[in-house]
Amino acid sequence: MGDEYSTLFRSEQMSLVQLIVPTEVAHDTIAELGELGNVQFKDLNPDVNPFQRSFVGEVRRIDEMARRVRFFANEIEKEKDLIPIRPLYDSAPLVTVGPRAAQTIDELDVKLAEHEARMSQMNKSYKDLSDRLKELIEARHVLRETAVFFDRAAARETEVRPSLDDSSAPLLQHDDREHQYSAAGDVQLDLEFVAGTIDRTRLSTFERVLWRMLRGNLYMNYIDIQEPFVDPETGVETRKNVFIIFAHGDMLLSRIRKVASSMGATIYPIDANADKRADSMREVTARLEDLQIVLYNTGTNRRTELMTIAESLASWQDVVAKEKLIYETLNLLNYDVRRKTLIAEGWCPTRDIAQIQLALRHATEESGTNVPPILHELRTNRTPPTYIRTNKFTEGFQTIMDAYGIATYQEVNPGLYAVITFPFLFAVMFGDIGHGFIIFFAALLMIMFEKKLAKADQGEIFGTFFFGRYIILLMGVFSMYTGFLYNDIFSKTTHFFHSGWTWPEQHGNGTITAASNGHTYPFGLDPAWHGAENGLLFTNSYKMKMSIVLGVIHMTFAVCLQVPNHIRFNRLSDIYANFIPQMIFLQSIFGYLVVCIIYKWTIDWSKASTQPPSLLNMLIGMVLSPGSVDPDSQLYRGQATVQVILLLMAAVCVPWLLITKPYLQYKEMQKTHGQGYIGLGADEGPRTAEDVTLEGEEEGNGRAIVEANDEEHEQHDFSEVVVHQVIHTIEFCLGCVSHTASYLRLWALSLAHAQLSEVLWDMTIANVLGMTGLIGLVAKAVVGVLWLTMTIGILCIMEGLSAFLHALRLHWVEANSKHYEAGGYSFAPLSFARLNEKQ
Amino acid sequence: MSSSLPTLFILAIAVALGFVGWFTTPKGPNQTLIRTSVLLTLACCYLMWTVTYLAQVHPLESPKRAAMEE
Numbered sequence: 001m002g003d004e005y006s007t008l009f010r011s012e013q014m015s016l017v018q019l020i021v022p023t024e025v026a027h028d029t030i031a032e033l034g035e036l037g038n039v040q041f042k043d044l045n046p047d048v049n050p051f052q053r054s055f056v057g058e059v060r061r062i063d064e065m066a067r068r069v070r071f072f073a074n075e076i077e078k079e080k081d082l083i084p085i086r087p088l089y090d091s092a093p094l095v096t097v098g099p100r101a102a103q104t105i106d107e108l109d110v111k112l113a114e115h116e117a118r119m120s121q122m123n124k125s126y127k128d129l130s131d132r133l134k135e136l137i138e139a140r141h142v143l144r145e146t147a148v149f150f151d152r153a154a155a156r157e158t159e160v161r162p163s164l165d166d167s168s169a170p171l172l173q174h175d176d177r178e179h180q181y182s183a184a185g186d187v188q189l190d191l192e193f194v195a196g197t198i199d200r201t202r203l204s205t206f207e208r209v210l211w212r213m214l215r216g217n218l219y220m221n222y223i224d225i226q227e228p229f230v231d232p233e234t235g236v237e238t239r240k241n242v243f244i245i246f247a248h249g250d251m252l253l254s255r256i257r258k259v260a261s262s263m264g265a266t267i268y269p270i271d272a273n274a275d276k277r278a279d280s281m282r283e284v285t286a287r288l289e290d291l292q293i294v295l296y297n298t299g300t301n302r303r304t305e306l307m308t309i310a311e312s313l314a315s316w317q318d319v320v321a322k323e324k325l326i327y328e329t330l331n332l333l334n335y336d337v338r339r340k341t342l343i344a345e346g347w348c349p350t351r352d353i354a355q356i357q358l359a360l361r362h363a364t365e366e367s368g369t370n371v372p373p374i375l376h377e378l379r380t381n382r383t384p385p386t387y388i389r390t391n392k393f394t395e396g397f398q399t400i401m402d403a404y405g406i407a408t409y410q411e412v413n414p415g416l417y418a419v420i421t422f423p424f425l426f427a428v429m430f431g432d433i434g435h436g437f438i439i440f441f442a443a444l445l446m447i448m449f450e451k452k453l454a455k456a457d458q459g460e461i462f463g464t465f466f467f468g469r470y471i472i473l474l475m476g477v478f479s480m481y482t483g484f485l486y487n488d489i490f491s492k493t494t495h496f497f498h499s500g501w502t503w504p505e506q507h508g509n510g511t512i513t514a515a516s517n518g519h520t521y522p523f524g525l526d527p528a529w530h531g532a533e534n535g536l537l538f539t540n541s542y543k544m545k546m547s548i549v550l551g552v553i554h555m556t557f558a559v560c561l562q563v564p565n566h567i568r569f570n571r572l573s574d575i576y577a578n579f580i581p582q583m584i585f586l587q588s589i590f591g592y593l594v595v596c597i598i599y600k601w602t603i604d605w606s607k608a609s610t611q612p613p614s615l616l617n618m619l620i621g622m623v624l625s626p627g628s629v630d631p632d633s634q635l636y637r638g639q640a641t642v643q644v645i646l647l648l649m650a651a652v653c654v655p656w657l658l659i660t661k662p663y664l665q666y667k668e669m670q671k672t673h674g675q676g677y678i679g680l681g682a683d684e685g686p687r688t689a690e691d692v693t694l695e696g697e698e699e700g701n702g703r704a705i706v707e708a709n710d711e712e713h714e715q716h717d718f719s720e721v722v723v724h725q726v727i728h729t730i731e732f733c734l735g736c737v738s739h740t741a742s743y744l745r746l747w748a749l750s751l752a753h754a755q756l757s758e759v760l761w762d763m764t765i766a767n768v769l770g771m772t773g774l775i776g777l778v779a780k781a782v783v784g785v786l787w788l789t790m791t792i793g794i795l796c797i798m799e800g801l802s803a804f805l806h807a808l809r810l811h812w813v814e815a816n817s818k819h820y821e822a823g824g825y826s827f828a829p830l831s832f833a834r835l836n837e838k839q
Numbered sequence: 840m841s842s843s844l845p846t847l848f849i850l851a852i853a854v855a856l857g858f859v860g861w862f863t864t865p866k867g868p869n870q871t872l873i874r875t876s877v878l879l880t881l882a883c884c885y886l887m888w889t890v891t892y893l894a895q896v897h898p899l900e901s902p903k904r905a906a907m908e909e
């Protein structure tokens with residue numbers, strides 16, 4: 001592997017670098033590095049709380065600006081149909097680096113504040129006006145509806161007998177009463193009432209409360225207001241009723257008013273006099289008209305203001321987000337007031353250091369000073385972050401593996417192999433030319449319109465499929481290949497080559513058996529099996545054996561991937577303490593099974609002297625009764641001896657795995673103790689420092705090494721090693737058995753897929769194929785559409801998802817457990833590009 | 840007569856193709872990816888084909904079906 005280019009095989013080699021940045025260029029340097037996006041800064045002031053950091057003021061100011069920008073965005077969001085936000089790539093860039101940077105930010109700050117003040121002023125007046133408008137509308141309703149009551153009352157005035165008693169009149173003054181009686185005729189009907197509006201849902205409660213309060217002496221009228229009131233802010237509709245309550249006496253009236261206001265009703269003063277009511281109706285209508293005009297104008301102004309804001313909102317958002325990130329990063333740096341420099345430490349890929357140097361120089365030129373930041377590498381024994389460079393093709397596959405766990409630094413990355421093995425194992429379960437072509441075609445479409453689709457908002461579900469488009473593409477390709485081998489196209493069959501079976505002439509109604517004609521169908525399953533009564537019997541045995549073969553080979557491959565790790569991390573003892581016994585164990589039992597499967601296939605049993613043995617019974621017999629093989633059903637001569645030897649080899653591997661590693665560890669420890677070193681870093685052995693290292697420490701690079709000591713070191717206790725190894729051994733040995741069995745899911749799923757697609761065909765299209773004439777044509781069209789929908793919905797999407805999950809599991813559990821440590825943490829560089837992704 | 844030998848023949852072809860793939864991969868950032876993919880693809884496809892072929896060389900079962908009524 002050349003070291004020239006980064007590969008998926010291992011994560012990038014990382015360096016811990018120290019940057020010494022003069023204060024004048026600090027901002028621009030960080031901005032430049034953010035554009036570059038490959039430095040992960042370390043927090044150098046972990047003890048300082050967030051409020052005491054050097055750039056708190058700036059961060060606060062940017063936060064305030066961000067709040068304003070968010071406020072604008074929300075306002076625009078409410079009316080997004082009317083106001084287009086100009087996209088970022090279309091807006092004029094706002095330059096925030098260089099000598100004029102501070103001024104630009106100041107100007108932006110002022111501009112944002114002004115806009116905000118104007119916006120909130122407008123919002124406030126808009127809201128006030130809306131409230132007034134609402135009140136007026138309600139008042140108009142009350143006036144209009146109560147008029148009905150009054151009119152009715154007026155019409156019946158003659159029938160109404162006014163109260164004979166003045167409440168204060170003495171009972172015995174008959175003259176007065178007579179006098180009053182005559183006067184009542186020309187006095188206006190004296191009705192006392194309360195009128196207003198109330199939420200319709202509360203009306204019944206309101207009425208009940210009043211009923212109780214007035215002891216049933218309630219005369220209340222209400223009418224529904226037809227149109228709902230819409231709250232302009234929340235958009236919630238409320239429906240209201242106009243009510244009018246007639247009562248007598250100031251006490252009662254005031255109590256009714258109290259109840260009404262506590263129930264959230266609004267009371268409007270209405271005059272009993274019809275003329276006055278007409279006057280106020282006119283007045284209300286006039287004011288309503290005025291208000292509507294004012295409101296309309298305010299709305300237009302507000303919209304114009306929002307339009308202006310929307311023009312540059314995207315670039316403001318961008319600038320504010322970037323500035324915030326820059327100052328937050330600057331807060332991580334060590335501020336040396338005396339020397340007027342900032343000291344930064346961080347991880348970066350070793351191969352990018354030259355690029356970073358270039359960026360630093362560029363930042364210096366930009367800012368117009370001539371003190372460049374200084375970068376130098378630090379020595380450290382901390383574990384660097386894991387950084388695997390991906391492109392749009394490999395990204396999806398890598399995400400699958402990252403979801404299981406981030407690779408340990410520089411560990412062999414299974415994501416590289418998953419690029420092929422994942423779609424392949426998927427295809428074994430999904431083999432069908434037709435279905436494969438459908439998903440291949442779908443992925444191809446997504447890839448062809450990649451750019452257009454990437455820009456559009458995709459939604460969560462489609463977004464997931466779009467993200468995995470290259471995985472789906474390969475899954476489709478491999479499914480077509482396995483479909484050819486299974487000889488399945490939408491559950492039908494293809495017939496390209498000369499079949500190996502000849503059907504005899506038909507005689508009578510019995511079952512006919514095809515005779516072998518000496519050919520073997522060269523590519524895939526012989527079409528003669530299609531539709532044969534015992535077809536399932538054959539594919540069953542074939543697919544089961546195939547899944548065992550593929551499974552054992554996949555696991556063997558996974559075990560082999562340990563070796564590059566052991567070599568890379570200089571754990572050569574692990575090769576013979578772990579890798580070799582594991583390999584022997586796996587091969588002597590399951591490797592042997594695979595060899596037997598293949599051997600059994602190559603024998604022509606019609607000419608052999610013995611019966612073909614059952615391999616399953618053979619494997620069980622090998623473990624349960626070693627050394628005895630029934631000569632009638634033996635696979636080859638000397639089978640018993642070979643199997644005993646293999647079993648012994650496997651048996652030896654268990655204690656080998658169990659003991660070797662702890663023993664080596666123990667010896668290592670003894671050696672260290674023997675040399676007089678105690679405790680400290682027992683796992684690393686005695687520290688053999690080279691001169692260069694020591695020199696470096698003298699020159700002030702010691703800092704990183706000193707710091708490394710406060711990182712938590714796992715104390716590799718001896719007992720811990722023993723426990724770990726015991727678990728590892730048990731896990732591996734039991735795992736070999738259960739994982740091999742687990743690969744049988746390939747068999748089960750591929751059979752299920754084939755059966756399901758056959759059932760679908762038989763239940764839909766097969767029924768209408770025989771029909772003729774117009775009805776047949778219509779039936780074919782309808783059933784064809786149904787069949788296609790179900791093929792895509794059930795067979796391609798649902799079955800596909802299930803096969804995807806099973807392939808995922810085979811990779812995560814069966815393969816990864818054999819070699820993948822996944823103990824790393826991922827590289828999270830300061831990057832403006834990621835910022836945009838988040839938005 | 841059918842025999843298992845073609846699988847070895849195809850194996851030779853697959854290995855040869857693997858070598859061709861290995862040496863013709865252009866240098867570049869994706870070299871490792873392409874090489875790995877080519878080799879794994881060949882291995883997977885070959886395995887699957889071989890298993891299918893071998894399973895049919897000396898079949899223990901013959902296909903049966905009900906005779907159509909004429």
